[in-house]
Amino acid sequence: MTFAGFPDEGLVFYEGLEADNTKTYWTRNKAAYDEHVRAPLQAMLEELAPEFGTAKVFRPYRDVRFSQDKTPYKTHQGAVIHPEGRTAAWYVQISADGLRVAGGCWRLESDQVARYRRAVADDVQGPRLQAEVDRLSEGGWSIDGDRLIRVPAGYAADAPRLDLLRHKALHGGRSWEPAGWLHTRRALEEVRDAWRDLAALNAWLDDNVGATTKEIRRR
Template sequence: MSPPTPFAGFPPGALSFYAELEERNSRDWWLTHKAAYERDVREPMLALLDALEDEFGPAKLFRPNRDVRFSADTSPYKTHQGALVGSGSVLGYYVQVSADGLRAGGGFRAASPATTRRFRAAVDAPASGTALERVLAALDAEGFEQLGERVRTTPRGYAADHPRIETLRHKELMVVRDHGAPDWLATTEALDRVRDTWRTVRPLHEWVSEHLGTD
């Protein structure tokens, strides 16, 4: 088997592919433009993940198809290509490319209510909760955005004036940095940017690994 092609950046065609897909999200359009997807999106993403594997581990490339079984939106294809480097089903490092450009980050998704309970217990505990707040403050200073499903009210069993109530409202917690579509996206610098982003997220990854496990 031939070695993978070295990562050279995401070409402009990757962004224009998704910009047009947003307007013409159909099976016929996809089949007509599948070669562009393979060339401009899938192959560069695989090359990027291959270049990062030694430091962060193997990645899962998400399928381009949407699961529309329980959705009112029946568009058949995702309007971005994402990939996850994970230590299990609940946490990892994430990267995606779309019409808006490059996004990267990490954190955890709740695999079950038990995952959320363990997360909140660790946030509630003074030592681990304070440690997480320091990690999140540092990420906030670096321009990361916090994402993930959360409740608007006070979670059952916790006081409304808890010092970490905003974090306790999370059922899951991810942080992302949107890099947009600068000129360097089409160069090898994109690899350095994703690597640096994941390194910055590593303290959150380590906290989640320690307190939630990797189930």
């Protein structure tokens, strides 16, 4: 299947799901989800795979075990590309709100956070990251990620790049509201260009943070 855009019917599907997040609505409209959301997203990801890698398309069902919100379905469809052996990833999402792209690291283990902060404090690597974050911010990207309110232990209150030092994860994102081009191949080009724009940020994280050496316990 060649990507031809995200059909308007897919956005309408999510508008309905936001209003009626029930198994009844999902069952009645699952064919629309399959045809107008999941299929075009997978087609787009297949075209992007030669440059960025194979994507994982997330399940549409919410994990409600530890949440007070018991609505069963996500009101967006997301996918992530996390190349093997790399720290950073690329993300794309479609919903009634439009298209969202992002890249970077959403979760770092304690050993990764320590390496990240040492690199931020470094006189060479720190300014490189600051310059890239500044460039992305000026270009319309939001720079996010869990961060401390206080100064990290072991660093002075007047340390250079203190805002970056507070981060426990770092990622950039941008969104587009629904527009006519979303229903065309331009959507693929926007995602490709956006991910390319994040390449330097992801490369910095890959080079300076690396994989965790901790044993991760799964629930």
